[in-house]
Amino acid sequence: xxxxxxxxxxxxxxxxxxxxxxxxxHVLSGLxxxxxxxxxxxxxxxxxxxxxxxxxxxxxxxxxKAQFAELAAWCRATAEAM
Numbered sequence: 001x002x003x004x005x006x007x008x009x010x011x012x013x014x015x016x017x018x019x020x021x022x023x024x025x026h027v028l029s030g031l032x033x034x035x036x037x038x039x040x041x042x043x044x045x046x047x048x049x050x051x052x053x054x055x056x057x058x059x060x061x062x063x064x065k066a067q068f069a070e071l072a073a074w075c076r077a078t079a080e081a082m
Contacts, residue, residue: 003027011051018058022068025051029075045079
């Protein structure tokens with residue numbers, strides 16, 4: 001929960017920052033192995049989609065754009081299946 005609150009503050013402070021949006025998306029999706037995370041709700045996954053899409057739009061590297069788009073698609077599909 002602390003990471004969720006922190007990542008929300010970081011994105012509010014820097015809404016057009018690639019790393020801020022990536023961090024928020026990772027926290028909400030639970031796809032990062034750097035910390036333990038519990039179950040994520042469909043709403044959290046839908047918000048993660050928003051941040052992965054934003055990260056892809058802001059990222060200049062084509063390969064990274066594609067990776068973030070894939071992560072967004074996974075979150076979208078998982079949220080829809082809930």
